[in-house]
Amino acid sequence: MIEADAVGFGYDDDRVLRNVSLRATPGETFALIGPSGTGKTTLLRLLALFEPPDAGTVRAAGTDAWSLSNGRRVATRRRIGMVFQNRSLFSTSVAHNAGYGLAVRRSWPDRARRWLRGLVGRPPLEESVADALETVGLREAAHRPARSLSAGEAQRVAFARALATEPDVLLLDEPTSNLDPRNTALIEEAVAAARERDIAVVVATHDMQQARRIADRVGVMLDGTLIEQGPTETVFGDPDDERARKFIDGELVY
């Protein structure tokens, strides 16, 4: 549903991405691996339509997303969910965080009404928010302040925030980088569940074992280029590119 075609991008003058093409397919998990600073986050931001590429096209449902009107592009963005590498929760309740995506999709009068009701008492948890929190095992924490959560719990709430809007595409940037094995397993289960629901998942990760566990396809990124991509077994078992092989074998040390 979301696709990068020969994309190039740079902050100021530095070329960060060069000629990158990849496609996120429904029901498939694509793992983006590669050393630090090679442009994985930058690529995910382009796929999330944060900014237009300098070269090439980012297509959503077959259409160049940056040829769309502003309103249409917002609608397109709302089919995409993203979880960030670093802590990104609002300093409100867990429920508010998880429900934020739904909240911004409501009409202004509806939002005003709910806001006023919230001043009087606690609004009931919407079903999809409750489900999303349930998926990450934090249903009970709904009314806790987000700032009181541990890093692992916060990451799971961020995941729930993306899930609650029932996106077609889920972009995950190192979703388990500072989590313990239990939290990591919870997130990986949630990714598997998303995949079952026909969501297209793109996950950037440093953890090659994780890529093997959860990905259908893998792309190896080096210096802003996808030097190798293909089915997980092929990339890990018999990569074409020599540097990709070295990276996977742990010889390419940065």
Added chain:
Amino acid sequence: MFGGIIAEFGTRYLISIVVVTLQVSLAAVSISTLVSVVLAGVLGFGDFRGKGVLVSVINTGMGFPSVVVGLVVLLLLSNAGPVGGGFDLGLPGVGVLYSFGGVELLYTPTAMVVSQVVLATPVITSVTLSAIESVDPSIRDAAFAAGGTARDVQIAVVREARYGLVTAVLAGFGRAVSEVGSVLIVGGNIAIATGGGARVSFTRTLTTAITLEARQGNYGTGIALGVVLLTIALAVNGLGNVVRDRGRA
């Protein structure tokens, strides 16, 4: 000590001073807050030529001497100024000063509100702006990625800065309530005699009353009024802290 001033002043007179003080400062801070949030939003989210200059002007405005502000407001509201009516052209400083087609503004609480708005707005804007600017960029990213429009992103950032906004309003109130120079100039420190030796404040605030008492050598009364002023300032700050702490919990 309080028994003393109440006996000397009359309860009604003392209360009227406190009421005028609070009315003027609260009105000024309310108006300033509305103006400041819009201004800080434009400066915090917008990008336009002259933004840097505007920010420096506002930061300079935080330190404006209040007597100068009072003087400028006096000139603006007087006949000589652009807002003044065109009745008594040519004779500066003469007669009652009119403006807005005959509505008398100078030496009224309204004039004091105007000058306090000028004093409090830079303070509130500046503190609000730095609160908005110190919100982590991850908040903008999170709001955007969750499907927020540019407007939603701004709201999320301002919500994140809400305790900074409380601090800003408190700072603005502190500046307004404790200020003497401009309210003295544009308000005139007027109390009205109500017969039988009783008086009631018209434009006399706690600060201008203290000035008057000190000048007349009534130090005890001055100090007592000072204590009332301090109590108000502390109470308002305490209230602000309660709001902040409840939000942080």
